[in-house]
Amino acid sequence: MAGTTTAERGERQQESSGPPSGGRRPRLRLPLRLRLRTIIILAVVCVLLAGGGIWVLYGSPWARVERVTVSGTRELTRQQVEEAADVPVGAPLISVDTDAIEARLRRELPRIDSVDVVRSWPRGIGLKVTERTPVLLMRSGGKFVEVDDDGVRFATVSKAPEAVPLLEMTVSRSGSAAASLCRFDERRLTREAVLVADSVPARAARALRVVKVRSYDDISLELSGGRTVAWGSAEQGRAKSRTLSALMKAAPGARHFDVSVPTAPASSGS
Structure with a gap:
């Protein structure tokens, strides 16, 4: 029998070594029925996972509100905050309307300046409260109304907090003062008084007892020891503060200071 030729040996070697260099190997494709079965199984698993997650969040007893914590209070009590918040204990934690709770707290408790309602998974609601701080007081009968920096x-409190000056509104309702009141209502004048109190230099602030408002541009201060300051309007607060500091240092025995025009200050009395 004749031996294998050189050409035949070359063909067999090429067949055994696979496709030529740079050629693509054929892809292994799953049968159509197997691919459909895989897709259906994956879809069922996703539906089950989603349904289980929804049940855990809304239907299970493991993610329901069981406790409410309160932090940040000073004058308010925990009970006051909890009652005003009216958190739905027992409800699914995910369904609690935190915005509604915040709005309810601010409406029911005006002392609250801001509040952050947070979910504490898996069973809690946290109420982080920031209370307003009084910077001025207004007399109301035998009580005091607290005014914040806004x-x-x-x-309204029965006892005045320590080191908080009084605000006296003595706005006349006749003449030029009446015109000022028409232009700047009491709410605006109250804010102006707050600006003045905030601008008073530290040395005078420690002695500040009363802020008197007669009109927008007629605000004065009463300090301890019978001393007074004519401040004018709340405008140029920084300049007036620097001028008052210099006057009090230059004339420590003076009883009356006028910084209503900070470029032309005056002091008198001794």
Whole structure:
């Protein structure tokens, strides 16, 4: 029998070594029925996972509100905050309307300046409260109305907090003062008084007892020891503060200071 020729040996070697260099190997494709079965199984798994997640969040007893925590209060009590918040204990935690709770707290408790309602998974609601701080007080009968740094009258107390000056509104309703009141209502004048109190230099602030408002541009201060300051309007607060500091240092025995025009200050009395 004749031996294998050189050409035949070359063909067999090429067949055994696969496709030529740079050629593509044929892809292994799953049968259509197997691919459909895989897709259906994956879809069922996704539906089951989604349904299980929804049940855990809304239907299971593991993610329902069981406790409410309150932090940040000073004057308010925990009970007051909890009652005003009216958190739906027992409801699914995911369904609690935190915005509605915040709005309810601010409406029911004006002393609250801001509040952050947070979900504490898996079973809690946290109420982080920031209370308003009084910077001025207004007399109301035998009590005091607290005013914050935005000019908001937020609470009435029977005892005046220490080191908080009084605000006296003595606006006349006749003449030029009446015209000022028509242009700047009491709410605006209250904010102006707050600006003045905030601008008073530290040395005078420690002695500040009363801020008197007669009109927008007629605000004065009463300090301890019978001393007074004519401040004018709340405008140029920084310049007036620097001028008052210099006057009090230059004339420590003076009883009356006028910084209503900070470029032409005056002091008198001794």
